[in-house]
Amino acid sequence: MAFEGRRILNRVAALPQRVVLALIVINVLVFLFCLAAEVGRAQGWWGVSPAQWLGVPGTFPLPADRLWTPLTYMVTQTDFLHLLFNMLWLWCFGEVLSAASGNRKVLVIYVGSGLSGALFYVISTAIWSGAGMLVGASASVLGMMTAAAMLSPDKRFHVFPLRNVKLKWIALAGLLLAFLGTGGGGNGPGSAAAHLGGVVFGAGAGYYLRRRASLRVAxxxxxxxxxxxxxxxxxxxxxxxxxxxxxxxxxxxxxxxxxxxxxxxxxxxxxxxxxxxxxxxxxxx
Known part of the structure; x- marks a missing residue:
């Protein structure tokens, strides 16, 4: 039994998109933890929601007891549909990035886009008050989407009911949905600022990787x-x-x-x- 489990782990570790799979597992586990904690809070076992300690608060500057939240918010979802669509996008665009740039750069783009989204969000709270709290992987996923579209803009996908849709058009549609507020988030200007931060980092990463690749071909x-x-x-x-x-x-x-x-x-x-x-x-x- 132990041998079989080790063999399964070795197969997972050998997958080209293993970093993407690990990120999805982490997001799902954090969602289940938050769900169980909310059930406990409803039963009166404790009075604090874990999301309050994992999400980025809408205050500028960040409180000293929430300095870790720019890292934890990007794997924290409290809504099932938000989790589902983010993970579908993460798998889709993460697979493209894994094939084009490798697993290490996938992790860098995910985390970098998330941190950029948190920075834009916190700055936006100095302009718009009452931004609430930021949770979710949307900024990270949008950054990966943008980078993937810049690296492989003409890669084709089957998107029911359409066939052979180019990645650049899928990414454009995803960005429009996100900034129109139907892609998740729902914190008004703060959510839009976080999305923009993720896109900016993803665009910068995509440009850098394309530039680096073109310089290699001398x-x-x-x-x-x-x-x-x-x-x-x-x-x-x-x-x-x-x-x-x-x-x-x-x-x-x-x-x-x-x-x-x-x-x-x-x-x-x-x-x-x-x-x-x-x-x-x-x-x-």
Whole structure:
């Protein structure tokens, strides 16, 4: 039984989007904790809601006993629909970011967008009074959405009842919903400010990653240079076993090279590196 559990954990750890999955699990666990605590409060067991200690208060500057809330609010949801839609968006755009930039940058963008959202929210309380309390992953998710749309704007999704919708249009629709107040939050100007903070950080991160990827591609003939670096020396007998190149081979190689151009060679998984090596040998034999 212990061996089986360890094997499941190893499989989860090997998932390309493992950071996204971990963030979803944390959000769900915090939601269940807050739900159980609210039941206890309704029963009169205690008088304080956990969300009051996890959410960012609408005061400027932050109270000394709430300095941790810019980190905790971004994994705290008190409404099921808010949680559901945020986690769906997180999985969708987190998967795109994981493939384009790697797990570490997914975590950086999630946390950075959340902190930026908290900063914008707290500043907004100095302008608009009565902003309430900020909870939810919306700022983090909007930041990831913006970064993903900047990195892979033409990636296509099936969005029922539509087919082959480009990511940039999905992101635009999501941003409009968020700023119109139908995407969750509901704190008026404070919520809009938090959303804006997440978008600003996500846009900056997306621009940086695109810029960094473009600077890495210094050689104009990327296909030839990468293929020459990846392809080892094989004798003619071994190369003949690879078969003749097909149009699909060229399309797949171009897709891998596009990923390198956008996010660098380190963004490739080991399987993709092996595939790149195979295609390089096959197309250059």
């Amino acid at each position: 050689h104009p003939r990327l296909r030839e240079s990468v293929a020459q670096q990846m392809a080892p020396r094989f004798d003619s007998r071994r190369l003949s076993r690879l078969g003749r190149p097909t149009p699909e081979d060229y399309r797949r190689l171009d897709a891998l090279l596009d990923k390198i151009r956008l996010s660098g060679f380190d963004s490739l998984s080991q399987v993709e590196k092996n595939e790149l090596s195979f295609l390089s040998r096959k197309l250059n034999k």
